[in-house]
Amino acid sequence: MIRFEQVTKVLGKKTVLDGIDFQVGEGETFVIVGLSGAGKSVTLKHMIQLMRPDSGRILIDGEELGNLSRSGLQRVRAKFGVLFQGAALLQWMSVRDNVALPLREHTKLPDEEIIRRVDEKLAMLNLDDAGDKFPSDISGGMQKRAGLARAIIMNPQIVLYDEPTSGLDPVTSRRIDDLIVNMREQLGITSVVVTHDLHSALAIGSRIMMLHEGRIVENATPEGFIRSKDPTVQSFLESQYITKKGKWEGMGHE
Ligand SMILES: Nc1ncnc2c1ncn2[C@@H]1O[C@H](COP(=O)(O)OP(=O)(O)OP(=O)(O)O)[C@@H](O)[C@H]1O
Numbered sequence: 001m002i003r004f005e006q007v008t009k010v011l012g013k014k015t016v017l018d019g020i021d022f023q024v025g026e027g028e029t030f031v032i033v034g035l036s037g038a039g040k041s042v043t044l045k046h047m048i049q050l051m052r053p054d055s056g057r058i059l060i061d062g063e064e065l066g067n068l069s070r071s072g073l074q075r076v077r078a079k080f081g082v083l084f085q086g087a088a089l090l091q092w093m094s095v096r097d098n099v100a101l102p103l104r105e106h107t108k109l110p111d112e113e114i115i116r117r118v119d120e121k122l123a124m125l126n127l128d129d130a131g132d133k134f135p136s137d138i139s140g141g142m143q144k145r146a147g148l149a150r151a152i153i154m155n156p157q158i159v160l161y162d163e164p165t166s167g168l169d170p171v172t173s174r175r176i177d178d179l180i181v182n183m184r185e186q187l188g189i190t191s192v193v194v195t196h197d198l199h200s201a202l203a204i205g206s207r208i209m210m211l212h213e214g215r216i217v218e219n220a221t222p223e224g225f226i227r228s229k230d231p232t233v234q235s236f237l238e239s240q241y242i243t244k245k246g247k248w249e250g251m252g253h254e
Pocket residue numbers: 011012014016034035036037038039040041042043196
């Protein structure tokens with residue numbers, strides 16, 4: 001459903017994406033990892049044409065983004081929900097109003113129906129009591145969940161997550177991982193997740209792709225990824241204390 005063909009992007013003097021080819025199938029949880037500056041966020045941005053490639057093609061359900069009219073692009077973008085790092089909640093609005101924003105902007109639904117849909121998503125994300133609160137009055141993990149509620153309020157087919165667990169403690173991070181898995185199990189949503197957190201990648205990914213210096217150095221199942229012979233992947237795994245058996249080896253214990 002998402003297909004990159006020979007996608008190249010130069011930003012400044014740097015070739016950030018150097019002819020990358022991959023695809024994400026329906027219902028996958030596709031995880032993109034790599035060091036800082038590897039081009040992970042740039043790759044996500046190309047999926048909804050926040051950036052355009054210098055060469056190559058990006059196809060969503062067989063439609064090439066570069067060939068679409070403005071309305072065609074809007075139709076394709078409506079397939080996506082987005083939870084980006086910078087996409088913070090608006091501080092002066094209640095959580096309920098934040099989550100309702102896309103429905104108010106893009107539909108003519110009556111307000112009772114909007115509230116019903118919002119409260120349904122809040123309940124699904126265990127935020128039943130947070131609807132009337134303001135973002136500054138809830139924890140970081142709750143804010144991420146509220147952001148996720150807003151990302152899925154239009155019932156997208158695909159959700160893009162940029163560093164969904166950054167800034168969260170390990171326990172809250174694992175809860176967010178569980179939610180990403182639930183999105184697939186309960187709603188059949190395809191996910192593309194950019195993360196630094198390899199533990200999270202191995203726990204949730206159906207495939208893990210590693211970018212390095214503009215190229216794909218690995219694209220494999222979690223089992224295949226931890227057995228990768230690629231030296232860049234191996235040192236990335238070692239840097240996060242993960243052994244070839246996929247076990248955490250921090251502090252010398254397995
Ligand atoms: N709008 C831009 N203009 C110029 N250079 C950019 C722009 N956006 C990104 N870059 C550069 O492209 C490279 C890849 O950036 P990107 O944000 O995709 O990295 P990343 O892999 O997501 O890293 P991080 O893990 O630090 O978020 C970086 O060198 C960055 O400085």
